Amino acid sequence: MHDPAYKLLFSRPRMVRDLLDGFAARSWSGLLDFESLAPLPASFVGRELQQRHGDLIWRVRFRDDRWLYLVLLLEFQSTIDAAMAVRILEYTALLYRRLVAHDVLREHGALPPVLPVVLYNGRRRWTAPVEVTNLLAAGSEALAPYQPSQRYYVLDVARAADADLPAGNLVSALIGLEKTRDAAGLREALKVLFDLLRRQKDDELTQAFVTWLHQGLRHAGRLRADGEDPLAQLRETQTMLEETVREWTREWLEQGIEQGRREERALLCRLAARKFDAGAGEGLAAALAGVTDPDRLARVGDWIIECATASELLARVRGDNGSGD
Numbered sequence: 001m002h003d004p005a006y007k008l009l010f011s012r013p014r015m016v017r018d019l020l021d022g023f024a025a026r027s028w029s030g031l032l033d034f035e036s037l038a039p040l041p042a043s044f045v046g047r048e049l050q051q052r053h054g055d056l057i058w059r060v061r062f063r064d065d066r067w068l069y070l071v072l073l074l075e076f077q078s079t080i081d082a083a084m085a086v087r088i089l090e091y092t093a094l095l096y097r098r099l100v101a102h103d104v105l106r107e108h109g110a111l112p113p114v115l116p117v118v119l120y121n122g123r124r125r126w127t128a129p130v131e132v133t134n135l136l137a138a139g140s141e142a143l144a145p146y147q148p149s150q151r152y153y154v155l156d157v158a159r160a161a162d163a164d165l166p167a168g169n170l171v172s173a174l175i176g177l178e179k180t181r182d183a184a185g186l187r188e189a190l191k192v193l194f195d196l197l198r199r200q201k202d203d204e205l206t207q208a209f210v211t212w213l214h215q216g217l218r219h220a221g222r223l224r225a226d227g228e229d230p231l232a233q234l235r236e237t238q239t240m241l242e243e244t245v246r247e248w249t250r251e252w253l254e255q256g257i258e259q260g261r262r263e264e265r266a267l268l269c270r271l272a273a274r275k276f277d278a279g280a281g282e283g284l285a286a287a288l289a290g291v292t293d294p295d296r297l298a299r300v301g302d303w304i305i306e307c308a309t310a311s312e313l314l315a316r317v318r319g320d321n322g323s324g325d
Contacts, residue, residue, distance in 0.1 A: 004301020005212040007056065008267060010072060010119075012205040013037050015170055016058050020070070022166040024117045024153045032068065036061040040069075057095065059112075067112040069095060072119070080124060085132040088116040088152045116152035121178060126156040170196055170205075177213075207263050261292045268297065271304050272313060280310035287317045296320060 009015050017037055021029040037060040056072040071091050073084075081087065092114050105111055120126050129135055131151040139147075155171075157178050165172035173196055176189040197206050265288045273281025284300070291297060300317055307313040 004268075004271075004298065004305060005208070006121075007305065008208045008271070008301070009174070009205075009212055010056060011039070011271070012202065012208060014200060014202060014205055015174075016070065016072070018169045018171045019072075019117065019119070019155075020060070020115075022169040022171055023155055024070075024115060026166075031062050031064075033061045033063050069112050069114045071095065071114055071116045073117065080122070080126060080128050082128045083135065084118060084128045085130065085135055085150065085152065088118075089132050089148055089150050092116065092150065116150070118152055118154040119157065120154060121157040123158065125159055126154050130154055168196065170200075204267070207267065210260070211264055211267070261294075261297070264294075264297050265291065268300050268304065271301070272310070275304060276310035276313070280313065283310065283314050284317060287314060 010019070017034045020032065021034070025032065037058060040057045040059060058070040058072065059067050060070065061067055071088065073088070095114065096111055099105065099111055131149070133147060133149050136147055157175050160175050165175060173189065173193040176192060180186045180189050193209065197209060200206070265285070268288065269281040269285045272284045288297070288300065299320065303313050303316045307316065
């Protein structure tokens with residue numbers, strides 16, 4: 001299952017920065033100029049790579065002015081993709097093809113390095129090989145130099161040790177919420193998140209977390225405690241969330257639930273415009289006018305990722321009768 005709310009979180013630069021700084025590039029993040037961190041424009045990435053991967057390709061400069069490209073995959077399935085290393089190799093090859101087409105090789109004399117990251121939140125431990133050579137049959141040593149070789153970094157959210165979660169890091173806060181199993185832990189995890197978001201002053205990032213909390217926590221059934229009602233915990237989560245959001249912006253709450261839905265619809269339209277074109281965003285805005293059902297909005301997020309064309313996306317949205325069929 002692909003969670004559009006989760007992908008929305010990692011469309012924000014601060015989340016990608018904290019993923020690199022606190023996890024994937026922790027030991028060498030000082031070499032990176034995070035002020036240069038930016039997603040690759042959809043027009044640059046190209047439709048072939050975009051269809052397979054969405055918009056989760058970022059680039060950041062090293063402090064010596066070289067570029068590093070980040071290929072970010074988010075996996076929400078309960079089964080492990082044993083061939084993930086091959087998928088990563090394919091995405092990297094497609095990205096390099098685009099870079100060659102844009103004369104990067106000719107202008108700079110070399111292609112930039114790529115850091116593939118798999119962010120996984122399934123229930124089972126990630127066991128797939130992280131190096132593509134581990135998927136190849138053993139052969140003659142003479143053939144070894146001719147075989148592809150690439151590895152990827154995997155962050156297995158459920159297995160991340162608390163001691164390995166850096167403080168002041170939004171990805172750490174996200175993992176803390178993912179791992180919460182009781183009301184006391186939830187209160188503490190939410191407090192950490194709220195304090196970090198207050199300091200960020202990033203309305204879109206805050207709204208992405210609001211969307212994730214309302215959809216992801218509720219639908220994934222992650223809150224469990226012996227002898228306690230999970231629904232009661234969810235109600236408590238929503239109450240605490242609304243109390244904190246009231247401190248951030250009183251006007252947002254005064255406008256009520258519909259304002260939140262308008263923000264969610266606007267975010268979906270921006271994602272559609274970013275993946276396809278401005279016309280797709282405008283068409284989606286018209287199709288979603290007045291839609292308040294969170295399940296329908298969640299399906300639209302899935303379709304933005306899955307659909308290959310704007311017309312396919314709009315056809316699905318306009319044909320949705322609210323049942324999900």
